[in-house]
Amino acid sequence: MDRSRLAGVPGLAVLDEDGIRIPTATILRVWELVSGPAWETGGSDRVMELWRPGGLGVWDYLFAVSGTLGEAFQVASRRLTAIADPADRLVVTREDDGGATVSWQGPYRDHPDYPVIAEFATYMMLVMASSGAGRRITPVRVHLPHRSPAAPGHLMELFGTRRVEFETGEPSITFARADIEAPLPPVVTGSRGRRATE
Numbered sequence: 650m651d652r653s654r655l656a657g658v659p660g661l662a663v664l665d666e667d668g669i670r671i672p673t674a675t676i677l678r679v680w681e682l683v684s685g686p687a688w689e690t691g692g693s694d695r696v697m698e699l700w701r702p703g704g705l706g707v708w709d710y711l712f713a714v715s716g717t718l719g720e721a722f723q724v725a726s727r728r729l730t731a732i733a734d735p736a737d738r739l740v741v742t743r744e745d746d747g748g749a750t751v752s753w754q755g756p757y758r759d760h761p762d763y764p765v766i767a768e769f770a771t772y773m774m775l776v777m778a779s780s781g782a783g784r785r786i787t788p789v790r791v792h793l794p795h796r797s798p799a800a801p802g803h804l805m806e807l808f809g810t811r812r813v814e815f816e817t818g819e820p821s822i823t824f825a826r827a828d829i830e831a832p833l834p835p836v837v838t839g840s841r842g843r844r845a846t847e
Contacts, residue, residue: 722751722774771821786828789823
């Protein structure tokens, strides 16, 4: 996409300012501009592959300093407004087998770009979990709210599982108990470094 198309989007002036959240209307406008070229060049996975941990400031930090992924997602769910619309919610539900499902609940279900936003939000949770664990995590399953594409194989490859289910309501990703409860590798942050739950 020609970056000059972003120049007229109101609200992007705060992009490099810490502590200021980009307005929701601005984020949705950027999604509108990005989604067309994204689908033309290989689908939403192209957008997702461009994103890496580290761009979300203190919210990313939670996954580096928590004791387990379960703790990280619990804290991250309470601090989601640092990076998202106040109407967004991250809900963590423990499964009967000890695993955990992380669901994203956003107020954009009727937006034309909701499918790509839902895929991105779900993939972001997987990448954050893998980054915090220091290894690639394979989810138990992934739920996406939209219809299955004609060839869903690229999404199965992207998420690392064949258990990608469609038309399931809110986007969510389920992690195994072993991944949720395993201690995260220590992060050296200096003599005053502390974990998020301490």
